[in-house]
Amino acid sequence: MKPVGVAILGLGVVGSGTYKILRDHKEFYRRTQGIDLTVECVLEINKQKALDLGIEEGRIYDNIAEVVSNPAVDIVVEVIGGVEPAKSFVLAALHSGKTVVTSNKELFCKYWHELETAARRTNAGLYFEASCVGGVPIIRTLVDGMQANVIHSLTGIINGTTNYILTRMTREGSGYQEVLKDAQALGYAEANPSADVDGYDAAYKLSILASLAFHTKVPLEKVYREGIAQISGQDIAYGDELGYVLKLLAIGKFDGNRSIEARVHPAFVRKDHPLAAVNDSFNAVYLQGDSVGDIMLYGRGAGALPTGSAIVSDVIYAATHGEAKYASFKNTEKAEVGVKFVTDFRSRYYIRFTAKDRAGVLAKVAGILGKYSISIAELVQKGEDAESVPVILITHETTELSVRSAVGKIAALDGVESVDSVIRVEG
């Protein structure tokens, strides 16, 4: 039986989950995979944490040099997160020829090229299934399952924290701040929630997934990003009446030629779309391929064991496949020459504004929209008896710039008190 030694860097939530999976499935993997996986050592400064997991003292290291110089270590699992010291540790492992498995989306999306170059130099493997959408094998699917397809779009709910917050706002009619506080108390959101609620986490993942889906680097700085902090419960409620659910979507689109869109922002999704039913901390990715048509993968996007499942899946893959695998596109440094990143997206839009003088204002609004070739799919006025009334309109497909220009003009109208929300409508 082939012995395979694993080192785990960092015993946080995911590191501990990974350790437990490897420990508890040793016999199972011997039987089903024909490999003998052993956690050879862990790198963890908090020694007690490791001891509490039952790890022998001699296997608890506090120095990366010890890990990479241990000849029994074949595969290094990096689950520290963030850029440093994770990056230096991963590079040290790759330089010494050890295969790396990482869940670190920020590191991977920012330094993919540097990591892959180091890996190729020593022919070490480099695996990152756990960096995107936790236990859902989305990277394997893109690389080994849908590779026959030109993928035209990828639409994902790929951040569990924001989906949890939006689901509770939708169910309970509560406000953003209130639910966020509760999510923090329950451990679903960090004390500093910015990485999640401002869309950075989703943008990291989208950069990685879109790169694989479209066969060219989609750099992080090309990903348009808006978070959920500005979302009002009022819009969720109005959307519900109109048949929509609000989600933080990560969207990648490819025209099959040179144009790519990559954007993370809140969006309304029709209730009968499969993504609308993805609730709580569940994640999903909806893909459209030119041959396979529509396909969706759904599951837990985070958590100790789901993410651990993806890590161990990569460990087993690395241990049972002969050749090291890298990105499925050539240049991980930058986008292919000629690729154009679209910023003037096409979408439908939900626009809510407060009208003071209903009689006159709607004709003017319609006039402005008409000037920008924006046609109205639906228009709803609320609270008939009040002096100031909310007006909601949903447009047919149009462009981002048209909407921004039109909204500027609408906000300046005499009969309009305020333009309160502009939310894209997708799917």
Next chain:
Amino acid sequence: MKPVGVAILGLGVVGSGTYKILRDHKEFYRRTQGIDLTVECVLEINKQKALDLGIEEGRIYDNIAEVVSNPAVDIVVEVIGGVEPAKSFVLAALHSGKTVVTSNKELFCKYWHELETAARRTNAGLYFEASCVGGVPIIRTLVDGMQANVIHSLTGIINGTTNYILTRMTREGSGYQEVLKDAQALGYAEANPSADVDGYDAAYKLSILASLAFHTKVPLEKVYREGIAQISGQDIAYGDELGYVLKLLAIGKFDGNRSIEARVHPAFVRKDHPLAAVNDSFNAVYLQGDSVGDIMLYGRGAGALPTGSAIVSDVIYAATHGEAKYASFKNTEKAEVGVKFVTDFRSRYYIRFTAKDRAGVLAKVAGILGKYSISIAELVQKGEDAESVPVILITHETTELSVRSAVGKIAALDGVESVDSVIRVEG
């Protein structure tokens, strides 16, 4: 660039789709996969069919010997379906050392061992992603994406024809025969629909998927099977009122030790379960792994291009991975020693009977159920004023044998005119 020669056996729906994908993506695969895929020849008796697709006359063969003796052919795609002549052709290809990619679930599920033995002998690859759930990469997911998990259950809607029929019966309130006729006219069901509507197709696929999920052969004859021909629109309507949708489910369960259940039958699914929203000819597989938790894959289960997508995905996988891959469990001939196939399933049950004498009969029914330790979760009486009224009850979880025994006794009661339906309630 590595040249890879493909032969396609059979230009039916899937064969033609596969040909078109390979033809239209030649440059795309050169660029993204670094391989030069060419359809070297096709085996098709109906020469005109091949000519119509634009295939040169010299590449249209009518004899398998020509295919296997062509040194330019590396990979043989079998999309004929059925056992013979597909089996002989596949064996001939494997004997000559050519990798085989097949969509043939019946052949694969019945002769897996014979095919794999032949493949191992010449070190030829043997790939069958397209045999189950069309374009959805369920086999890759089981083998390379969820292999870190002990999989405890697999619940699938894996036959498009029956899902199309049940979806229309549900939406339109139409009867089975009526929708079936329409489905046949539209090409969604075969002239002889038995393979689909009687559950054979789903049973073939479940045998394959459960074998991979549970790491032991689950022979076809161990798959319990019931079709949808007996389903009445009445039960679909009553189920709807109670919050359920009727689906033909393929269910595999594993207790983590030795017990396996494998069954295909109609079942009610709660409307808020992700499988309930899988409509028309879409398919989905819902899995529960011990680490990853719940996961679902959703997509097109059939059709020329979706199934072609899975075939070409296998072709690319075979062409770009060094070693030939076989089943992820050892003995493809028969179940592991000690495995027990459970036939006395545990489930909840929907039972509909017609009561003549309501006053007296319900107490007696409750008494019979109590005797078999079956507890009632819900009970609904319909049509209060009629002399004979339908009564519907939904049980808590119990066993198949208890229900069968109890139903026999209920049917024999004086006040019961008939027991009209017994439908399992899952998910």
